[in-house]
Amino acid sequence: MKKTVVSGMRPTGRLHLGHYLGVLKNWLKLQDEHPCYFFIADWHALTTEYANTEILKDSVEQIMLDWLAVGLDPEKSTLFLQSQVPEHAELQLLLGMMTPISWLERVPSYKELKQELKDRDLSTYGFLGYPLLQTADVAIYQAELVPVGQDQVAHLELSREIVRRFNHLYGETLKEPQSLLTEEAKVLGTDGRKMSKSYNNSIYLSEDEDSIRKKMMACLTDPARVRRTDPGDPELCPLFSYHKLFSSGDTIDQINEECRSAKIGCVDCKKIACENLLQYLKPIQQKRAELSEKKSLVKAIMEAGSVKAKKIAEANLRKVYQAMGLTN
Template sequence: MSNKRIVSGMRPTGKLHLGHFHGVLSNWLELQKSYECFFFAADWHSLTTEYANTDGIKDSINEMVLDWLAFGIDPEQSVIFEQSKVPQHAELNLILGMITPVSWLERNPTYKEMQENLSTKDLSTFGFLGYPVLMASDIIVYKSAKVPVGQDQVPHLEITREIARRFNYLYGEVFPEPQALLTETPKVLGLDGRKMSKSYNNAIFLSDDAETTRKKVLSMVTDTQRVYKKDPGEPDRCVAFALHSLYVPQEKRDEIVVGCRSAELGCVDCKKILAQCMIDTLAPFRAKREELASKPGVVDEVLTEGSRKAEVVAKETMNEVRAALKV
């Protein structure tokens, strides 16, 4: 088992937006240079909340993985696979479910929070309560040494560590306790100032064309206290300016700050600069995505081969698990 193995997954929700790139994908790109990486489309996890509406999951996987590949997640460097195509995830989930106390799941901070946020859905299911067990299975079936998480996700990883610890206590040492690989995740604001999210309808998608991107940026909230162009503005109050640090060169940003605070630069002109910088930055990715999308079956080929590679590793682990269980 490599002590530099990383496992990370993403629920398929379709095309990815800027928040996904800066929060997850950019980190994956760096990790695959130094670690043995397993990146998966977590389609079974989608069923914990979308069990009544599964029609779009397959298309969502295709759109999501196209974004991965276009941005440089490389199947030659990383194992890219589909969770449901590796049945050992489900087998280990069943076994770990036998030993995981219900109280551990009920105290999971996300459990009640998601029930409140998704109040229109019936989440009083065994699968939703037990999704941390499936998450643990996803990680430890590959004996992952580290898991990339933000600070707010560390408590979730602790459940995985507790489950691995309990298995080892009952049956002997099989699983390493995965460590958190803390990652900086910039908060990317959407068009309306809230966190960028598809569900809020405030997202700029990585695959949006140039004109769509421009229109979205020009619609963004700016400094709400700057009523007229002649009024001095404050970039720190401006939602749109939050994206400047990601796309506009520092020298140009310095000019914008001066122009905003002196009222020499209007909000519309400022957003035009941001839109063009964003379009220029994303152009190579968008061209690569169009090229990949023109090749039928390219995502299926990547996922089929990646799932085959992942299953080889997962089978080895499950052989050890069965030996430990003496079954």
């Protein structure tokens, strides 16, 4: 059965392999099965990046290019920019009238992120209220399914609670979104930690060949394999995780065997992984290069998506106002 799916991504720069394998591949599948709304969450970026807004405009363009290059299709999905649909903010305001502050303060990431991002002041109204904006983002489209990783289940649970409270106060109006728990592919960065822009260990979808080669050749390997003659353990080697993702089954088996018997050296092994990664990225990069030449088309796709999203959002917001008795 088809269900409305809504999900967003913060514009914090170009997208890397972790975004592609962990999120976008799932979106590609979803757009073939359900009506999907995918948005660039520029207002969400402001909750933590309010003092660094200069990167936002370029990030929005880069992400839209990445989305289209990997195959998100504006014929199948509504691709749009959050701030071009102000109804998200209007619904956030209305939901804010009936949401206890304690509900927002107990969101696990509220305290965690405040601790983590000590270089900025996050004692802001916007940061505290971002779970409300998230709720509005999905409720404004009457979303039924929200793809989430395990770490976001608590957020969605809060959204469901807020929607239930609204419906309890004003009558059944908003749909309670269900989480669509997605098995996120774990993509390691070149230093063996989770791939993340903030760790400076990422390989970007739009990265040029030379730069990818340099990063792959510097990728961490089995730390216990010191000399070429030492046998290695692929399961302890971050580089091997790239073989698992981008090499053929035969190559993976061969590397597995030759690493353990020290028949292959890490330099040669890295070269093979790198070439397979470059082959994998080739069609995405070709499409991205073509789209980069047509910036006005990309902008038009985003604007058309925002107009389409706005129509639905307006209709649902009207129902919200009626339920609250604000219109006759």
